[in-house]
Amino acid sequence: MRQGFVLLLLAVSLAAGSQSYGQDQNQRGPRQDQNQRGPRDEKLTQPTRMLRLYEDDDYINIKGRGTDEAYTNGSRVDLFYTRHDPPHWLLDRALPKAGESSVDVYGWGIMQVMYTPRKINDPDFQPDDYPWSGGLFVTHSLFSYDPKANYDLQTEVVAGVIGPASLAGPTQKAFHHLIHYTQPMGWGHQFRNDLLLNINLTYEKQVFAVSPGADPLLELIGGGSIHAGTMENKLSAYSLLRLGIMHPYFNGLMTQYASGSSPDKKEHIELYFFARPEVDVVYTNAILEGGMFTHPPHGEKSDGATAAEQGGGQGAASGPQGGSGSPAAQGGGAGSTTRGGGATGANQGGGGSSAAAGVKGLTSYRSLRACTYSMDYGAVLALKTWSISFTQSWTSALMHGLYSHEVGNLTLYFALR
Numbered sequence: 001m002r003q004g005f006v007l008l009l010l011a012v013s014l015a016a017g018s019q020s021y022g023q024d025q026n027q028r029g030p031r032q033d034q035n036q037r038g039p040r041d042e043k044l045t046q047p048t049r050m051l052r053l054y055e056d057d058d059y060i061n062i063k064g065r066g067t068d069e070a071y072t073n074g075s076r077v078d079l080f081y082t083r084h085d086p087p088h089w090l091l092d093r094a095l096p097k098a099g100e101s102s103v104d105v106y107g108w109g110i111m112q113v114m115y116t117p118r119k120i121n122d123p124d125f126q127p128d129d130y131p132w133s134g135g136l137f138v139t140h141s142l143f144s145y146d147p148k149a150n151y152d153l154q155t156e157v158v159a160g161v162i163g164p165a166s167l168a169g170p171t172q173k174a175f176h177h178l179i180h181y182t183q184p185m186g187w188g189h190q191f192r193n194d195l196l197l198n199i200n201l202t203y204e205k206q207v208f209a210v211s212p213g214a215d216p217l218l219e220l221i222g223g224g225s226i227h228a229g230t231m232e233n234k235l236s237a238y239s240l241l242r243l244g245i246m247h248p249y250f251n252g253l254m255t256q257y258a259s260g261s262s263p264d265k266k267e268h269i270e271l272y273f274f275a276r277p278e279v280d281v282v283y284t285n286a287i288l289e290g291g292m293f294t295h296p297p298h299g300e301k302s303d304g305a306t307a308a309e310q311g312g313g314q315g316a317a318s319g320p321q322g323g324s325g326s327p328a329a330q331g332g333g334a335g336s337t338t339r340g341g342g343a344t345g346a347n348q349g350g351g352g353s354s355a356a357a358g359v360k361g362l363t364s365y366r367s368l369r370a371c372t373y374s375m376d377y378g379a380v381l382a383l384k385t386w387s388i389s390f391t392q393s394w395t396s397a398l399m400h401g402l403y404s405h406e407v408g409n410l411t412l413y414f415a416l417r
Contacts, residue, residue, distance in 0.1 A: 150206035151250065
């Protein structure tokens with residue numbers, strides 16, 4: 001049933017993309033230079049490449065209450081670029097674009113994400129908390145903006161792995177050793193290796209804007225997205241409010257994070273605040289449930305021993321194990337307790353006590369919540385060819401009976417001419 005639903009979502013997503021591409025090609029004339037598009041962008045020099053360094057961590061918290069639990073870390077690097085000629089690669093040609101004079105920004109990225117339970121120094125299986133889980137994946141994206149009609153289409157193709165191959169455990173272990181912090185002991189309970197393939201489609205449209213001059217002072221944007229594949233299947237709806245000194249949102253991704261300069265050499269600055277409430281309807285999430293092609297996802301040894309015996313001892317400290325991982329850009333997190341906080345429920349301990357966990361498999365984790373909520377808010381400062389953004393993200397509990405979470409994000413952008 002689940003595999004059939006996923007294939008249906010993938011088919012709908014690909015069909016929508018192909019239809020948009022076909023309509024776009026029928027309407028499109030010779031493509032303009034990316035630096036010459038948009039009626040409000042003619043006087044501003046845009047970069048043609050941009051590097052993004054992105055870091056989620058739940059220890060980053062403006063309230064001063066850092067944690068180390070649930071969605072605990074996400075690290076990402078992206079290179080964005082524009083093209084001056086039509087793409088030749090079949091995938092790029094198939095990605096949907098926003099109209100005849102769209103501002104198209106392509107991107108390649110790599111991201112590692114991590115989830116852990118609250119009690120990271122406990123080597124036993126903890127079914128009443130978030131799982132030990134990591135993901136490592138590459139992304140290829142297209143951000144396509146129409147500055148005249150004030151809308152955009154965003155497409156992201158994701159390919160990667162969950163499980164030990166994500167290197168989440170060794171990454172977390174090495175970083176905690178570097179900062180002399182509590183060693184994570186439970187990575188032996190992470191899900192088995194499995195394949196992540198996803199296509200994510202997003203549509204955004206301006207609702208209204210207040211523009212005293214050429215640039216807006218306030219913008220309200222509505223958006224929706226569909227994620228389909230083996231990584232996650234969900235529908236999302238959100239709004240985005242921006243307020244401050246900024247370039248128009250639909251002039252393109254580059255100008256949101258690079259202030260640029262005018263032909264008269266006058267430098268620009270951007271400083272704006274944003275808020276983004278979102279609601280998600282979730283069907284599957286491999287990072288929290290395990291892969292679609294492995295059953296049971298946490299697995300058993302061939303000799304019949306449970307996975308609780310594989311990774312971290314029989315309740316004793318049998319040597320630290322590493323960890324990392326959790327999905328990009330999802331904004332998840334957990335609770336307001338301090339790092340290394342206590343366990344969250346019963347059944348936290350007995351992973352190491354012989355047959356208590358059962359030779360035929362482990363007690364399962366809690367089920368996903370079908371509807372979740374989140375709120376992102378923060379600020380962006382852009383000076384010439386670089387910028388920095390800070391985001392605080394709150395997310396409701398992602399699994400039944402568990403806790404909400406907060407994660408902070410720091411991102412640096414460097415424009416490359």
